Amino acid sequence: xxxxxxxxxxxxxxxxxxxxxxxxxxxxxxxxxxxxxxxxxxxxxxxxxxxxxxxxxxxxxxxxxxxxxxxxxxxxxxxxxxxxxxxxxxxxxxxxxxxxxxxxxxxxxxxxxxxxxxxxxxxxxxxxxxxxxxxxxxxxxxxxxxxxxxxxxxxxxxxxxxxxxxxxxxxxxxxxxxxxxxxxxxxxxxxxxxxxxxxxxxxxxxxxxxxxxxxxxxxxxxxxxxxxxxxxxxxxxxxxxxxxxxxxxxxxxxxxxxxxxxxxxxxxxxxxxxxxxxxxxxxxxxxxxxxxxxxxxxxxxxxxxxxxxxxxxxxxxxxxxxxxxxxxxxxxxxxxxxxxxxxxxxxxxxxxxxxxxxxxxxxxxxxxxxxxx
Amino acid sequence: xxxxxxxxxxxxxxxxxxxxxxxxxxxxxxxxxxxxxxxxxxxxxxxxxxxxxxxxxxxxxxxxxxxxxxxxxxxxxxxxxxxxxxxxxxxxxxxxxxxxxxxxxxxxxxxxxxxxxxxxxxxxxxxxxxxxxxxxxxxxxxxxxxxxxxxxxxxxxxxxxxxxxxxxxxxxxxxxxxxxxxxxxxxxxxxxxxxxxxxxxxxxxxxxxxxxxxxxxxxxxxxxxxxxxxxxxxxxxxxxxxxxxxxxxxxxxxxxxxxxxxxxxxxxxxxxxxxxxxxxxxxxxxxxxxxxxxxxxxxxxxxxxxxxxxxxxxxxxxxxxxxxxxxxxxxxxxxxxxxxxxxxxxxxxxxxxxxxxxxxxxxxxxxxxxxxx
Numbered sequence: 001x002x003x004x005x006x007x008x009x010x011x012x013x014x015x016x017x018x019x020x021x022x023x024x025x026x027x028x029x030x031x032x033x034x035x036x037x038x039x040x041x042x043x044x045x046x047x048x049x050x051x052x053x054x055x056x057x058x059x060x061x062x063x064x065x066x067x068x069x070x071x072x073x074x075x076x077x078x079x080x081x082x083x084x085x086x087x088x089x090x091x092x093x094x095x096x097x098x099x100x101x102x103x104x105x106x107x108x109x110x111x112x113x114x115x116x117x118x119x120x121x122x123x124x125x126x127x128x129x130x131x132x133x134x135x136x137x138x139x140x141x142x143x144x145x146x147x148x149x150x151x152x153x154x155x156x157x158x159x160x161x162x163x164x165x166x167x168x169x170x171x172x173x174x175x176x177x178x179x180x181x182x183x184x185x186x187x188x189x190x191x192x193x194x195x196x197x198x199x200x201x202x203x204x205x206x207x208x209x210x211x212x213x214x215x216x217x218x219x220x221x222x223x224x225x226x227x228x229x230x231x232x233x234x235x236x237x238x239x240x241x242x243x244x245x246x247x248x249x250x251x252x253x254x255x256x257x258x259x260x261x262x263x264x265x266x267x268x269x270x271x272x273x274x275x276x277x278x279x280x281x282x283x284x285x286x287x288x289x290x291x292x293x294x295x296x297x298x299x300x301x302x303x304x305x306x307x308x309x310x311x312x313x314x315x316x317x318x319x320x321x322x323x324x325x326x327x328x329x330x331x332x333x334x335x336x337x338x339x340x341x342x343x344x345x346x347x348x349x350x351x352x353x354x355x356x357x358x359x360x361x362x363x364x365x366x367x368x369x370x371x372x373x
Numbered sequence: 374x375x376x377x378x379x380x381x382x383x384x385x386x387x388x389x390x391x392x393x394x395x396x397x398x399x400x401x402x403x404x405x406x407x408x409x410x411x412x413x414x415x416x417x418x419x420x421x422x423x424x425x426x427x428x429x430x431x432x433x434x435x436x437x438x439x440x441x442x443x444x445x446x447x448x449x450x451x452x453x454x455x456x457x458x459x460x461x462x463x464x465x466x467x468x469x470x471x472x473x474x475x476x477x478x479x480x481x482x483x484x485x486x487x488x489x490x491x492x493x494x495x496x497x498x499x500x501x502x503x504x505x506x507x508x509x510x511x512x513x514x515x516x517x518x519x520x521x522x523x524x525x526x527x528x529x530x531x532x533x534x535x536x537x538x539x540x541x542x543x544x545x546x547x548x549x550x551x552x553x554x555x556x557x558x559x560x561x562x563x564x565x566x567x568x569x570x571x572x573x574x575x576x577x578x579x580x581x582x583x584x585x586x587x588x589x590x591x592x593x594x595x596x597x598x599x600x601x602x603x604x605x606x607x608x609x610x611x612x613x614x615x616x617x618x619x620x621x622x623x624x625x626x627x628x629x630x631x632x633x634x635x636x637x638x639x640x641x642x643x644x645x646x647x648x649x650x651x652x653x654x655x656x657x658x659x660x661x662x663x664x665x666x667x668x669x670x671x672x673x674x675x676x677x678x679x680x681x682x683x684x685x686x687x688x689x690x691x692x693x694x695x696x697x698x699x700x701x702x703x704x705x706x707x708x709x710x711x712x713x714x715x716x717x718x719x720x721x722x723x724x725x726x727x728x729x730x731x732x733x734x735x736x737x738x739x740x741x742x743x744x745x746x
Contacts, residue, residue: 188612192604192629199597199633205578224572228601231565236688239561245660254657256565260572284627287618315609 011066384439
């Protein structure tokens with residue numbers, strides 16, 4: 001990451017929208033009340049026409065950009081390299097909104113939240129959210145802010161899936177979309193690794209079907225499940241050059257083992273197992289082709305401009321996943337640009353290589369500013 | 374597999390060699406007494422000069438060829454496609470020996486065996502065997518049979534690693550070697566998956582550090598660990614064509630999930646978790662370069678002929694692993710043929726595509742029959 005992508009700004013704390021009437025999930029359950037956490041950056045103009053919604057991925061939160069002063073962890077937002085003053089999503093021009101999705105453990109009512117009707121954590125009784133639930137929670141926040149039409153909606157991975165779901169559910173709510181490292185359904189390789197990760201978590205008897213919060217200890221199953229993630233993110237080349245068969249210091253422990261333990265414990269300290277399996281299951285269940293009959297049917301009312309960005313080393317959503325979406329959208333006569341980016345960082349390129357994704361995002365958004373005849 | 378590889382013969386039950394003095398493991402422990410199980414096929418000639426040792430891989434046993442009549446499971450041996458009357462390792466000519474390795478749960482004294490001094494399963498007290506232990510157990514059986522010089526030693530994967538270890542430990546004990554899908558050390562990708570599999574098993578609290586035999590139930594951790602194996606054996610193409618996003622019947626369960634459950638339960642019913650982690654650790658610890666200073670040093674006394682067979686889709690031991698071994702052996706002036714086989718079956722090609730491995734093995738062994746001047 002070069003210097004210009006690491007400049008940041010001070011962001012305000014996340015805000016809460018409390019739905020006293022509750023939030024009704026796709027599968028029928030309603031949690032009452034329901035809190036949705038979101039953040040905003042930049043200034044909403046008088047006509048409320050300069051808003052961009054960004055959608056976060058599995059392990060991220062509403063904290064998409066900037067740096068807190070009130071938080072001792074002091075981390076910059078997950079898309080800080082792309083969102084900021086003078087950056088591709090330029091806060092001199094745009095008002096950016098990011099909503100913590102239902103199921104995620106970072107503020108929005110989650111499995112680890114206390115159910116006021118019982119005084120206990122929701123745990124296993126928390127619904128299994130869908131991508132549609134995530135999109136509807138974002139729509140609720142935008143309605144609350146009085147934003148009826150967005151300049152754009154952008155996201156990567158699970159975030160990109162939400163973007164595509166917006167095209168199907170609310171095709172008139174935005175002028176354009178930016179979907180990176182994404183597709184209309186998770187291919188079988190991703191499903192298989194998600195399923196194995198879930199089975200690992202459930203193998204930990206302390207998981208107790210999801211009702212483990214009173215035990216206090218970090219779940220080993222989540223630590224180990226996360227190691228699978230690291231194997232699928234790391235290329236064979238990266239494994240060889242970063243670790244090889246090297247041992248840790250004077251011990252017989254392989255360095256890769258030590259790396260796994262560090263990453264697994266760190267992740268399990270920040271994330272929650274019930275959230276992990278629910279958010280991954282939501283990804284796996286989305287399939288626009290199955291849900292709408294065809295991709296053409298899913299995108300039949302979408303008329304805006306689309307930027308699809310894919311990465312040649314992405315194992316989860318290969319380039320062909322964006323090609324399918326682009327093909328369906330083009331067959332309906334809409335304006336689609338598919339940017340194929342070469343990278344060694346695989347699926348996570350959208351979170352790492354800001355120098356590679358900035359030019360196409362900047363050009364795409366600037367193209368929108370040209371008044372349309 | 375074509376018809377000629379599926380013809381088989383009736384093999385005798387496995388035999389037991391009981392070492393009353395016990396077996397001393399590399400790391401210092403001695404188990405007394407110690408039983409080694411082995412099988413033989415074909416006839417040993419009068420000069421005891423027609424013997425071939427075959428070395429088995431992780432989940433296999435001493436039952437390398439033929440079909441039992443006494444066993445209701447009635448499975449043919451794991452290398453039956455290669456070993457038989459008229460096959461590449463031709464029982465008309467050769468006497469074949471296969472030894473169940475120390476640590477494996479198929480007859481040789483194993484973690485699940487009863488320790489006569491306590492009346493309980495060895496469990497966590499069973500030593501962590503090395504590849505050297507496996508080779509020495511084979512040497513003991515050959516000494517018992519009065520075989521001082523082998524025509525050849527052959528094996529794939531872990532079996533191939535044993536073959537290479539023979540070249541380092543007993544270079545004068547054989548005329549030739551055949552090592553498939555193998556190398557002088559497991560690359561980091563394999564180590565990483567082995568480590569994750571082990572951590573999954575240990576995540577199952579019923580594992581109890583290895584002392585779980587009294588609980589009776591199959592270990593869920595072993596079932597799930599095995600699923601990782603299937604992911605690494607299956608190519609992305611095979612996953613897509615065999616399963617894709619298909620659901621099972623009228624349910625929402627993905628077919629890949631059902632496949633994992635079937636394979637995991639089947640494997641955990643046959644194999645043992647303590648064996649699984651020990652045999653994989655033995656593979657990971659072998660590193661001829663580290664142990665001898667260099668591959669040249671490891672093979673410095675080896676003068677026989679070598680056939681190395683690698684598979685272009687092998688993720689565990691890539692073609693380059695055989696190239697390194699071939700390079701070191703050639704630099705010492707020995708006769709090496711490296712056969713590169715193209716296959717879609719990855720690492721397991723040596724257990725599946727007998728039509729692809731038969732020609733080079735047959736030609737190699739026939740070449741040995743020419744009297745050497």
